[in-house]
Amino acid sequence: DADVTQTPRNRITKTGKRIMLECSQTKGHDRMYWYRQDPGLGLRLIYYSFDVKDINKGEISDGYSVSRQAQAKFSLSLESAIPNQTALYFCATSDFGENQETQYFGPGTRLLVL
Amino acid sequence: GEDVEQSLFLSVREGDSSVINCTYTDSSSTYLYWYKQEPGAGLQLLTYIFSNMDMKQDQRLTVLLNKKDKHLSLRIADTQTGDSAIYFCAETKEDKIIFGKGTRLHILP
Numbered sequence: 488d489a490d491v492t493q494t495p496r497n498r499i500t501k502t503g504k505r506i507m508l509e510c511s512q513t514k515g516h517d518r519m520y521w522y523r524q525d526p527g528l529g530l531r532l533i534y535y536s537f538d539v540k541d542i543n544k545g546e547i548s549d550g551y552s553v554s555r556q557a558q559a560k561f562s563l564s565l566e567s568a569i570p571n572q573t574a575l576y577f578c579a580t581s582d583f584g585e586n587q588e589t590q591y592f593g594p595g596t597r598l599l600v601l
Numbered sequence: 602g603e604d605v606e607q608s609l610f611l612s613v614r615e616g617d618s619s620v621i622n623c624t625y626t627d628s629s630s631t632y633l634y635w636y637k638q639e640p641g642a643g644l645q646l647l648t649y650i651f652s653n654m655d656m657k658q659d660q661r662l663t664v665l666l667n668k669k670d671k672h673l674s675l676r677i678a679d680t681q682t683g684d685s686a687i688y689f690c691a692e693t694k695e696d697k698i699i700f701g702k703g704t705r706l707h708i709l710p
Binding site: 491522527528529530532535537545577579581588589590591592593594595 | 609632634636641642643644645646649689693696697698700701702703
């Protein structure tokens, strides 16, 4: 079974709709992240959470919100989707062992906003 | 400028060595990473190097670090079709990992 899962894997929605992308992990990690990937732009950090009560904005948080419902769950919401939010979204978790951090990525959610 | 820079594309013939280069900005980064993203998948950690090392070798992979120039490279020996992917360089910065834009490695027959 995958350690980091994302649902849905693909989603088509219309401008103005609210949608939620969900992420679950079985690795027991405290740290979780949401990134978006666009061609030629690499990965950009949207939000991150170092534990259940800790939520931080990344470099491109406008238009997004998150909820850390439990250690294992971190969801990303688009309150009113717009076409330039069409992208591939990745959830990641990380542990911080021996002073180095390894991130583990989910399989991605491909979102198309019409 | 960008925190982590790498070229977007690299084409290499099967059997040759691939060298993917990266420059970073934070001299206090303790670890530097290479992640691999295969088509349709998320990123997977390929290897990492601690900042007090110059080189790390792991089978076909060799990581070279020039801390003075803030330059990191990944060499893949005997490149195979299965190495076709996007390779991301990353550095640690202020409790976060900062990724480059990724280098797409294309294998020529």
